[in-house]
Amino acid sequence: MALAQIPCREGDKEANLQEIEQAIEEAHTQGADILVLPEIILTGFVHREALRMLAETRDGESMARIRRKLADFPLYLVYSFPELGSDGEVYNTTCFLQKDGTPLAYYRKTHLFAGEKKITKPGEELICLEVEGVKFGILVCFDLEFPEAARALAMQGMHVLLVPSANMSPYEYPHRIFTVARALENHIFVAYCNRIGAHKSFVYRGQSILVDPSGKILLECADNKRDIQTVQIQLENIRDSRDMYNYLEERRPELYR
C-alpha cells in the first residue's frame, strides 16, 4: 500500500491533476497495489461558490483523466474530490477505483467539520467494499474521530480502513491517537493520508501513517513535505491480533444505552 501526501493548490485542478498523475506513476514504480491520496485533493477547500463551480459529476473530466493514467500505471486508487450530485448538491466524495480506473465504490463524507457544513452536504451511508477478498472501509478526516463509524465498518468485516484527510495544525496529535486507537480497537489496518501545505490560516502538516492491528506504525511520511511511501501489509496480523481477545465478539451492546 502507498500513501501520497502531495501538494494541493486551492482551486487549481490542472496543477492538482498533474500532482495526482505524478503520484500514480511513483507509487506504481514503488510496486504499490493501492494508493491513497489526501482529502478533496482535486480542488482543496475553496469557498462555497468556487467549490460548486469546480465540483464534477462522477464521470467528469478529471475522473476521465485519472482513469487514462491508471490504464498506463495500474493500481487501486483512493481518490477524493468535490462531487456534484445528480441532486445538484456538492458532496465531499471519495472514490475507490479498480486498477484500470473503473469505479468500485463512492463514499460521501458523513461527519462534516465546522465550516464544511456550509460548503458540502453530508453523505447518508457508510461503505464497506470487498476487493480480492480484502474488505475496505473509507472514512474521511473528521469521520475518524467518531469511534462508532470505524466500529460499524469493522462489524461489517472491514480489514483495512482508508482515511484521506485534510487535517490542519494543531490537530496532529488527536489524529495520531485516533488512527492508532481505531486500528487497535477494531483489529484492522488504518491507512491515513493527510495533505500538506498552507491555505488561508490553515497549515496541513502531512505526517501520514499506516498502522497495523497491534497499533504499530508501519510507515510514516514526513512533516509537511511532499512524500510518497509504500509498505507491504500482512493480513494475517488481523488474525494474530484476535488471539487473546476479540473486541468485536466481546462487545456488550445490551449495556451501551
Place this chain on the structure above:
Amino acid sequence: MALAQIPCREGDKEANLQEIEQAIEEAHTQGADILVLPEIILTGFVHREALRMLAETRDGESMARIRRKLADFPLYLVYSFPELGSDGEVYNTTCFLQKDGTPLAYYRKTHLFAGEKKITKPGEELICLEVEGVKFGILVCFDLEFPEAARALAMQGMHVLLVPSANMSPYEYPHRIFTVARALENHIFVAYCNRIGAHKSFVYRGQSILVDPSGKILLECADNKRDIQTVQIQLENIRDSRDMYNYLEERRPELYR
C-alpha cells in the same frame, strides 16, 4: 484528584489494607479530594478458589476498616475489591465512597479479559453517578478498550472517567492510547490508575495517568514504582473542548448499523 499506584501482594489482605491506608493518608496530605486506587487492590488476582475465599460482601471487614480510615482522612475513594455477591458469585467490583466512607455506588466490571472469566462473573450495568455536580463514570481495565462503554457513559453526561487497572506488560502502549482517545473523543477527564509489581508471569508497570479533554497528560506516575500524585483539574476544560465541535451532538447513530 490523586492516583495511587501502590504495591499489591496477591492474597495478602493485611499488607494491602496497610498500603491502602497509607495511600489515603498521603493523598489527603497532598490535598486530594478524590483518590483512585488500582484494580482489585484488596487481593490481586489469585486463583479461583482463593479469590472466592478472600472475596467480601459490600459490608465486609475490609470495607469497615477503610471507612474508619476515611473518617480520619476524608476524601472520595475509588476502591476495587473482589465482591461476594448476595447471589454467591464473585464480582470484580469498584466502589465509589463518600468522603466519610459511605458507599455511593458499586460498579461490577462488565468486560472480562481472558482468564478473568474463570474467576469472576461480569456485571450487568454501567454506572454514572453525580457528586457535587460532577458526573463520574467507572470502567475497569479491559472495559476501557471498548469505545462503546465510555461513549455510553458520556451520553449520560459523564465529566470524569475513573479507571482502576491491573494492566500487564506489554500492553502499556494500547492502554495509553485508549486512555487519551477516550478523553478526546468524549470531551472528558480520564483518571487511569494501574498497579505495579509482578505476579506469576505478569508484570504490572504502573504508568498511571490523568488526561484532560484535549488529550493532555496532566499527571504521570512512575514506571513500575510506588507513586502517589495529585493534580487539580479544571472542569471548564470540558466546555472549552466542545467549542469547535461536539462529538456527542455530531454523532450520526442512524448510520452506525
